[in-house]
Amino acid sequence: MWYALIANLAVVGLLLSAFAHGEPLLLMLGPRIRAAALGGVMGLGAIASIMLSVELPDGTVFDLRATLIGVSSLLGGPIAGLITAALVATHLLLVSGSGATADLVGIAVATGLGLLGYRLLGGRPPSLLVTMLFALLGTPLALLGFAAARAQGIDPVLSQGALASLILSIAATFVALQVLVFSHQRAEETMLFMAAADLAPDFAYVKNPRGRFLLANQAFASLHGIAQARQLRGKTDFDIAPPDRAEALFTEEQQVLQSGLPILEREELQVDEQGNERWFTATKTPLYNSRGDALGLIGVMRDITWKKESDRELLASRDQLAFVLTEMSDGLALFDSEGRIIYCNEQYQSMFPITGRLRVPGAFLPDILRAAVRHGEQPYIPQDDVDQWVDTVVSALRTGRDEEVHLFDGRWLHIRTKPHAGGNATVVVSDMTLIKRAETELRGLTNELKLQATTDALTGLANRRAIDECLAIELARTKRSGQPLSLVMIDIDHFKAFNDIYGHPAGDACLRSVANALEQTERRAGDFVGRYGGEEFCAILPDTDEDGAYFFAERLRKAVRELGQRHEGSEKGVITISVGVATYAAEETDRTDVRLIARADEALYVAKGAGRDRVNGWTSGRSARWPGAQAT
Secondary structure, three states: OHHHHHHHHHHHHHHHHHHHHHHHHHHHHOHHHHHHHHHHHHHHHHHHHHHOOEEOOOOOEEOOHHHHHHHHHHHHHHHHHHHHHHHHHHHHHHHHHHHHHHHHHHHHHHHHHHHHHHHHHOOOOOOHHHHHHHHHHHHHHHHHHHHHHHOOOHHHHOOHHHHHHHHHHHHHHHHHHHHHHHHHHHHHHHHHHHHHHHHOOOEEEEEOOOOOEEEEOHHHHHHOOOOOHHHHOOOOHHHHOOHHHHHHHHHHHHHHHHHOOOEEEEEEEEEOOOOOEEEEEEEEEEEEOOOOOEEEEEEEEEEOHHHHHHHHHHHHHHHHHHHHHHHOOOEEEEEOOOOEEEEEOHHHHHOOOOOHHHOOOOOEHHHHHHHHHHOOOOOOOOHHHHHHHHHHHHHHHHHOEEEEEEOOOOOEEEEEEEEOOOOOEEEEEEEOHHHHHHHHHHHHHHHHHHHHHOEOOOOOOEOHHHHHHHHHHHHHHHHHHOOOEEEEEEEEOOHHHHHHHHOHHHHHHHHHHHHHHHHHOOOOOOOEEEEEEOOEEEEEEEOOOHHHHHHHHHHHHHHHHOOOOEOOOOOOOEOOEEEEEEEEOOOOOOOOHHHHHHHHHHHHHHHHHOOOOOEEEEEOOEEEEOOOOOOO
């Protein structure tokens, strides 16, 4: 009896173990195939259990059909449950014929209980608590179903043999569920690990002590031209690599296993079938069990071809950069966040004739700047403001700055400081002495051209353009300040007749003489005298009222008459001028240059019509000569 009982349990345990070992493969084939396989294994196990059933002393028959049917339905769902039930039912019908009707009812009860649990769990694997509940509740119900179907009554169920059978069935159900759940979880974890390994860019593999592949990811298989990673199982390097390389790898790995010393990040060069060079790093680590026996080794290869190419490009770039820094005309220096020189080229040092020897890696910028002032390299820094100047220059390493530096030898340097995100700063120094000289010459030429553009070439006085600009400026200024503004228009009397009698060269000389007399007449610094055009001149008198403008105009008239230059075409016998004066009073705010010129011109016209050689002022509604303006 005991031998039969042990055989019954052993057969079931063997089938469970076989299914557990095949679980990873079944998961790869899909959930339906796994469920069908589970149903087939559990059905065969139930048939074996029936065939090895044990009759206990009280006449009770013990087998594990209910356990296996319930487990199959609970873990595999309808597919597994129906296959198991179908196999068991077929066996019973073939063996017992019509006498198997009661057993068929019991099969249906056990299958229904398992499917009910599968539905309640939603197809998820049961937890430890659910496993215990199913073993404690589902197994007795299934056995009661078999007993009720056979109409054995309550007494056989409560017999000593039935209770022992119940306990064994509960234990078997619990163990079977745990084994299958655990194997399923391990298989899923293995698949997850393999999926992660296949997605990894590195080339990974596991070998046994004899050098045969146990596992390899897809990247490693593809590297050796193998379509599926599982095709590598059981092969060695001699199957996938040239003999000399395979021999070298085998010898190396045997040394690793014997010495226990791993190989870490060793670089090696391989040439593929197309002749392309590929660089890899290889890491090989031995694996041992708790007794110290070698189980094999795990290897990881990483493609570093891109790194090697980057290193070559970086080296070439460094050589090129070193050449550029040596040949460039500008000085270059790199400072750290504390203001110390990290790097500088020779040009940077040569830019500073006195402190160049101090400008070396490790030098502190504030010390260099103070030495530059102390030794006179930068003599234009105020001695009482050196510390503040040093702080300003050093702070530019963090904020950035463009400055022009004037050295003691007359040279000019342009220094551009550019900070970087990491706290460092780049300083570029350019010699701009030639630019400064050209700038000075250009400024002088510009001023000369500007002077020429605003100066009358014949008389040397300001020309019409300068007069218009000055008048516009003074109109705006006096309007803002609420000050008066006067304009004096001057015309040489009978100048056409002078040209007709003495000729144009003499006329030009006359214009220069009159202009000189007007220029030499005493006036304020802000008063402006210019040639308006032809024989006309004008004077702009800012902040000057009518009386002041009259007295100034009278001085101009007297200065020209006192020249005494002969003029036979004039009734006066000498060169004289007529003068018209117009003034914007302080309270007048509506001021335009056109209106002021028109008023002064009108006053001049009246002066000429009144006999010439006189000053006439404009007033609203009439132009009148001031008292005392009678010609002399």
